[in-house]
Amino acid sequence: MQCRNIVKIHRGRGVEGERHGFRAVDNVSIEIERGRIFGLVGESGCGKTTLARAILYLDPPTSGSVLFDGVELGSLKPPMLRKYRKRMQIIFQDPHSALDPRMTVYDSLSEGLINIGVDKARRDKKIRELLDRVGISSTYSRRFPHEFSTGQRQRIVIARALTMDPEFLILDEPVSNLDVSIQAQIINLLMDLKKDLNLTYLFISHDLNLVSYMCDVVAVMFGGRIVEQAPTEALLAHPGHPYTRRLLASIPGGAGRF
Ligand SMILES: Nc1ncnc2c1ncn2[C@@H]1O[C@H](COP(=O)(O)OP(=O)(O)OP(=O)(O)O)[C@@H](O)[C@H]1O
Ligand SMILES: [Mg+2]
Numbered sequence: 001m002q003c004r005n006i007v008k009i010h011r012g013r014g015v016e017g018e019r020h021g022f023r024a025v026d027n028v029s030i031e032i033e034r035g036r037i038f039g040l041v042g043e044s045g046c047g048k049t050t051l052a053r054a055i056l057y058l059d060p061p062t063s064g065s066v067l068f069d070g071v072e073l074g075s076l077k078p079p080m081l082r083k084y085r086k087r088m089q090i091i092f093q094d095p096h097s098a099l100d101p102r103m104t105v106y107d108s109l110s111e112g113l114i115n116i117g118v119d120k121a122r123r124d125k126k127i128r129e130l131l132d133r134v135g136i137s138s139t140y141s142r143r144f145p146h147e148f149s150t151g152q153r154q155r156i157v158i159a160r161a162l163t164m165d166p167e168f169l170i171l172d173e174p175v176s177n178l179d180v181s182i183q184a185q186i187i188n189l190l191m192d193l194k195k196d197l198n199l200t201y202l203f204i205s206h207d208l209n210l211v212s213y214m215c216d217v218v219a220v221m222f223g224g225r226i227v228e229q230a231p232t233e234a235l236l237a238h239p240g241h242p243y244t245r246r247l248l249a250s251i252p253g254g255a256g257r258f
Pocket of ligand 2: 048049
């Protein structure tokens with residue numbers, strides 16, 4: 001996955017917003033090699049989620065291009081874009097709003113599979129396997145989201161993303177809503193999945209410590225721009241940008257707590 005000069009202008013917040021828009025992402029270029037975990041850190045409001053949504057064309061960029069497998073997403077017609085989008089999935093921070101409270105786990109996981117024409121027998125098998133893989137007993141598949149803990153719900157959300165056999169996952173603060181003990185379990189699950197399924201991750205967080213544990217490369221975002229990008233070890237050893245230094249200084253006990 002590669003993005004080149006992505007700009008995203010949000011319109012419509014106040015009079016100024018309507019007139020000029022707000023440049024939430026400002027000329028961002030990143031390249032994520034297959035099989036890698038690319039970390040994106042930055043303070044709240046710096047544009048991380050906006051960038052993620054632009055990459056997936058959920059909220060297309062105002063300008064710039066996104067290339068997936070060498071194909072520019074902006075050039076695709078809707079049916080083809082949908083195909084590419086299935087190969088890229090996103091997991092958000094809040095598993096409560098991600099799952100429809102009126103749908104059973106089974107129905108949530110079936111939805112996408114029905115859309116792509118998978119028959120019932122294959123759906124059942126796939127859902128069983130995926131729930132197993134994320135550590136949810138498939139005997140619970142007829143239950144509703146409120147019957148699960150937050151951590152279990154995030155596992156279900158992950159299983160749902162995997163129904164589409166994605167190659168690339170954007171993890172947008174996937175553990176920020178979880179207790180620390182549960183965070184580690186979900187991170188371990190994500191690391192196992194990455195290995196077993198040959199996935200590529202864009203891992204978004206404002207926890208530089210977590211990012212330094214997981215990621216091969218880290219980019220630091222500040223005010224809509226990437227202000228620094230380097231292999232994780234190099235970034236930790238020689239933070240260039242003042243914001244990166246502040247982030248590092250704010251980790252209790254220094255990086256490497258994990
Ligand atoms: N739909 C929208 N319309 C207008 N402004 C928006 C919209 N979505 C986000 N913004 C603004 O764009 C900026 C970037 O928001 P974004 O959600 O991308 O930040 P973030 O880095 O993901 O923050 P957080 O760490 O809190 O999730 C913020 O100033 C936000 O208020
Ligand atoms: Mg965000």
